[in-house]
Amino acid sequence: MAVLEQILEDGQEPLLKVIDLHTSFTTDNGEVQAVNGLSFNLNPGTTLGIVGESGSGKSVTAYSIMRILEANGHVTAGKILFQGEDISSYSEKQMADFRGNKISIIFQDPMTSLNPVYTIGNQIVEAITLHQEVTKEQAKLEAIEMLKQVGINDAERRFKQYPHELSGGMRQRVMIAMALVSKPSILIADEPTTALDVTIQAQILELMQELQKKYHMAIIIVTHDLGVIAQMADEIVVMYGGRICERGTAEDIFYNPCHEYTKGLLKSIPNVDNMKEKLVPIEGSPINLLNLPKGCAFCARCAKAMKICLEEVPPELRMPDGHLASCWMNVKNNNYITEEEAGA
Amino acid sequence: MTKYLIKRVLLALLSIFLICMITFFLMNAVPGGPFSSEKAVSPQVMAALEARFNLDKPLWQQFVMYMGNILHGDFGISMKTGREIAVTLKSCFSISAKLGGSALIVALFFGVIFGCVAALYRNRVPDRIIVFMTTLFTAMPSFVLATLLLLVFCIQLKWFPVWDASNKSYLLPVIALAAYPTAYITRLTKTAMLDALSQDYIRTARAKGVPMVWVIFKHALRNALIPVITYLGPELAYILTGSLVIENIFTIGGLGQQFVQSINNRDYSMIMGTTIFLAIIMVFCNLLSDILYKVVDPRIKLES
Numbered sequence: 190m191a192v193l194e195q196i197l198e199d200g201q202e203p204l205l206k207v208i209d210l211h212t213s214f215t216t217d218n219g220e221v222q223a224v225n226g227l228s229f230n231l232n233p234g235t236t237l238g239i240v241g242e243s244g245s246g247k248s249v250t251a252y253s254i255m256r257i258l259e260a261n262g263h264v265t266a267g268k269i270l271f272q273g274e275d276i277s278s279y280s281e282k283q284m285a286d287f288r289g290n291k292i293s294i295i296f297q298d299p300m301t302s303l304n305p306v307y308t309i310g311n312q313i314v315e316a317i318t319l320h321q322e323v324t325k326e327q328a329k330l331e332a333i334e335m336l337k338q339v340g341i342n343d344a345e346r347r348f349k350q351y352p353h354e355l356s357g358g359m360r361q362r363v364m365i366a367m368a369l370v371s372k373p374s375i376l377i378a379d380e381p382t383t384a385l386d387v388t389i390q391a392q393i394l395e396l397m398q399e400l401q402k403k404y405h406m407a408i409i410i411v412t413h414d415l416g417v418i419a420q421m422a423d424e425i426v427v428m429y430g431g432r433i434c435e436r437g438t439a440e441d442i443f444y445n446p447c448h449e450y451t452k453g454l455l456k457s458i459p460n461v462d463n464m465k466e467k468l469v470p471i472e473g474s475p476i477n478l479l480n481l482p483k484g485c486a487f488c489a490r491c492a493k494a495m496k497i498c499l500e501e502v503p504p505e506l507r508m509p510d511g512h513l514a515s516c517w518m519n520v521k522n523n524n525y526i527t528e529e530e531a532g533a
Numbered sequence: 534m535t536k537y538l539i540k541r542v543l544l545a546l547l548s549i550f551l552i553c554m555i556t557f558f559l560m561n562a563v564p565g566g567p568f569s570s571e572k573a574v575s576p577q578v579m580a581a582l583e584a585r586f587n588l589d590k591p592l593w594q595q596f597v598m599y600m601g602n603i604l605h606g607d608f609g610i611s612m613k614t615g616r617e618i619a620v621t622l623k624s625c626f627s628i629s630a631k632l633g634g635s636a637l638i639v640a641l642f643f644g645v646i647f648g649c650v651a652a653l654y655r656n657r658v659p660d661r662i663i664v665f666m667t668t669l670f671t672a673m674p675s676f677v678l679a680t681l682l683l684l685v686f687c688i689q690l691k692w693f694p695v696w697d698a699s700n701k702s703y704l705l706p707v708i709a710l711a712a713y714p715t716a717y718i719t720r721l722t723k724t725a726m727l728d729a730l731s732q733d734y735i736r737t738a739r740a741k742g743v744p745m746v747w748v749i750f751k752h753a754l755r756n757a758l759i760p761v762i763t764y765l766g767p768e769l770a771y772i773l774t775g776s777l778v779i780e781n782i783f784t785i786g787g788l789g790q791q792f793v794q795s796i797n798n799r800d801y802s803m804i805m806g807t808t809i810f811l812a813i814i815m816v817f818c819n820l821l822s823d824i825l826y827k828v829v830d831p832r833i834k835l836e837s
Binding site: 255257281282285286287288289290293294296298301302303304305306307308315316319320351353364367368 | 732733734736737738739740741742743744745752755756829830831832
């Protein structure tokens with residue numbers, strides 16, 4: 190029994206563990222605190238969705254993991270463990286070796302994410318030869334094979350073309366091919382479909398799911414699109430002001446939101462079955478990250494804010510169905526259970 | 534591509550013809566002639582000279598004859614010295630091209646390096662120094678710099694001869710000639726490099742694990758060079774054909790000096806020769822930079 194538990198325990202060892210991540214940007218106006226104490230785990234082969242509005246720190250989280258922040262951005266605290274190894278202490282050289290090899294990332298805008306002056310073949314081959322000991326010819330064959338894998342017809346011809354000769358959807362496929370050449374265990378997708386039209390969006394998401402099964406990789410999908418999240422994610426993290434508001438399975442978040450911000454987000458999606466229902470926007474604008482409030486970040490826009498919300502950051506509490514939320518309303522309504530109760 | 538090249542060459546020939554025509558008639562409209570400035574010659578000698586150079590014929594006929602000779606590769610002889618125009622042009626151009634070519638290589642080399650350094654150390658000490666120097670050298674006229682260099686290194690320190698056609702004496706004129714383009718290329722490269730470094734594809738390159746050095750030299754620099762090439766075409770023509778100012782200050786017998794002299798002398802055949810030569814080089818350099826453009830940036834289509 191104990192052995193079985195041990196095995197289960199080992200099986201549950203998270204692939205990626207982010208612990209108390211803080212990231213800020215130095216600007217002329219002061220420190221912009223984009224991510225403030227973020228922690229989450231990612232299990233092998235699963236999909237984690239990070240959702241939030243612009244400026245909630247979701248993309249910054251992704252870039253912090255890859256350490257590809259702009260020059261004025263830096264991780265000020267926290268640890269990032271990949272398979273138990275602390276990659277946040279890696280040197281820049283180790284990190285260059287790690288990027289695109291163990292973890293890859295694709296970006297929002299495929300129109301600008303490929304270098305316009307090199308052929309796509311050149312760019313994919315570069316990614317291969319950086320991480321694998323292969324000859325140019327082998328790399329080329331591998332690149333063409335990868336292009337076929339991501340559903341590009343006529344791969345030999347496309348290999349020689351420049352990015353401007355390809356459509357947006359095609360370029361995103363190229364980005365995916367380039368990201369997956371070294372068979373990474375994690376693919377981070379930073380708003381992968383935002384810049385694409387709806388039919389292409391669906392194709393790209395399907396492709397990602399298909400390749401996820403094939404290579405058994407974990408995906409972190411960063412988006413503001415709740416529809417994408419619903420389709421893709423096993424687990425969801427809702428972010429606001431660089432902190433996590435709520436996290437749980439897709440079911441927990443969509444059917445039993447326990448944070449006022451999540452509730453607001455869900456109310457702002459149109460419902461096809463009931464078009465007469467008025468959409469309720471979240472009032473106000475995202476918080477100023479230069480000057481974080483003492484209490485809950487969402488407080489200023491929350492209709493149900495209380496005095497305590499202004500003064501103290503809400504603790505993360507376990508909801509009766511097992512998912513986690515950080516909202517003082519749950520304390521007030523006694524809508525939570527202790528860890529002992531959860532264990533029992 | 535071939536179609537484009539043929540079209541461009543035909544257009545170039547047309548512009549050269551137009552330049553010839555305008556120069557020819559303007560030159561003849563200016564008072565005085567090649568033989569009028571010297572001490573009075575007898576009318577018979579004058580008539581003989583004019584007959585020798587066809588100056589007694591109507592202007593349009595002179596023009597047609599001149600163009601016909603050029604088509605046979607005959608630029609004629611100087612009305613002042615009697616030497617073959619082609620030979621003089623060749624020897625003058627070799628000096629100007631050596632001077633200008635060196636200056637341009639120096640400018641390109643240092644301009645790109647300084648530009649990259651300034652971009653990578655933006656707002657830090659190296660960038661501040663480079664910005665100061667580029668502002669200084671873009672603001673300083675070349676005759677001031679040339680005179681200063683002469684004064685300090687030739688007259689005061691006596692490190693260099695003023696001009697004796699040895700390789701050593703090329704150094705000061707090259708510096709004087711390269712200062713402005715260096716400063717200009719530095720600024721162009723810096724701006725373009727900063728722009729390139731902030732592009733999404735740079736983030737992509739970093740994300741796939743390209744080491745920073747390669748990110749800069751493979752992914753950013755090639756994109757940053759596009760505006761430099763635009764500048765390079767006309768600048769190449771300008772600098773190869775000799776700087777009037779620099780060549781005069783250093784008393785270098787290059788094309789620039791020859792050009793000015795021929796105009797002062799009303800040396801008709803020499804004026805035409807130098808003009809056509811400069812026009813050909815100018816047109817050719819522009820064509821070259823357009824083709825180079827296409828090589829560096831595949832998005833540019835050469836079909837017009």
